[in-house]
Amino acid sequence: MAFTRATGKHRRPSRMARSGANIAGIATLTAAGAVTSVASPALAAPGETPAPEETGLRQAIVAGDTLADTIDAQAKAQQEAADAAAAKAKAEAEAKKRAAEARREAAAKAEKAREAKERAAREAERKRLNTFVLPVEGSSVSTGYQASGGAWSSGSHTGIDFHASVGTSVHAVGAGEVVEAGWGGAYGNNVVIKMKDGTYTQYGHLSSIGVSVGETVTPGKQIGLSGNTGNTTGPHLHFEARTSPDYGSDMDPVAYLRSHGLSL
Structure with missing residues (x-):
């Protein structure tokens, strides 16, 4: 039976709990991803306590702890990478939003300046058309x-x-x-x-x-x-x-x- 781990943050079961979870056989993952099983040894004679070296449990527990730590490290690294990518995407989106707002503000400012210039030109033309001059310059x-x-x-x-x-x-x-x-x-x-x-x-x-x-x-x-x-x-x-x-x-x-x- 293989050890399983729920997703998300959790506390690993203690070494004592893990050692009693599977006496009959312990499954571990190899570096290549294959499952290998540590078979339980022959039952000890009545009244005798088998040594850890004879049961193989200590080796299985150590291997399980190492694999769990590796998986935790990989999960943490993946989460950090995902968080960094999300932060970068958010920053880029905010930068684009600010740039778009700046362009809109610049366009609005340019439009106001253009309208003001046109109003000034119309006013100047109106004044010019309402202006009178003498029919002969410098005469009397x-x-x-x-x-x-x-x-x-x-x-x-x-x-x-x-x-x-x-x-x-x-x-x-x-x-x-x-x-x-x-x-x-x-x-x-x-x-x-x-x-x-x-x-x-x-x-x-x-x-x-x-x-x-x-x-x-x-x-x-x-x-x-x-x-x-x-x-x-x-x-x-x-x-x-x-x-x-x-x-x-x-x-x-x-x-x-x-x-x-x-x-x-």
Whole structure:
């Protein structure tokens, strides 16, 4: 009969218990895994106590203890290896989890930065489109609004004139859409723009026109060059602010430009 051992942690039976467990025969495992049996010797005569050397029990017990210790050592080593492998797997899983979380956080941060950049760009564009500029850079008014005289068919000046020699760049004062670009009679070559706020601006006496009807313009876009075309006594830019695209709907252009943040 072979010795058996329950799985898990346990206490081995004492040497005394093992020696009495199998007097008839003791089975042990060889290094190659074969089972060998220690047969019991012939029964002693009545009244005689057999010596350990004669029974073979001592050798069997020692062999059993050695095998048990070897099995315990192997089991312990296997358990330690399994624990180490489990710890390594757990550490690798945690590292992967942390790396994934770091990637998600980095992606979220990058997305927030991108959104912030886009918002800033939209805000900058909005401000730019709502910004007004003077129609002629670095110029000043040569003739004021509603100046009287026979030079104007209405009897007074319907806009303001800016000093500008022929060929000076003329800019749209703000964002809008071109509704007229061509010959304007007494205004010579002229451009009329419908502004974003629903008002209209006019640019007259141009030597050349650089935009066409239906074109969208932004603040500061060059729309033509100043000149001396139409009813004029010399080169300059005639600028008007109107409530409609039609002649006679003029309003004070100085007050109009100042209401949009310009100083002149």
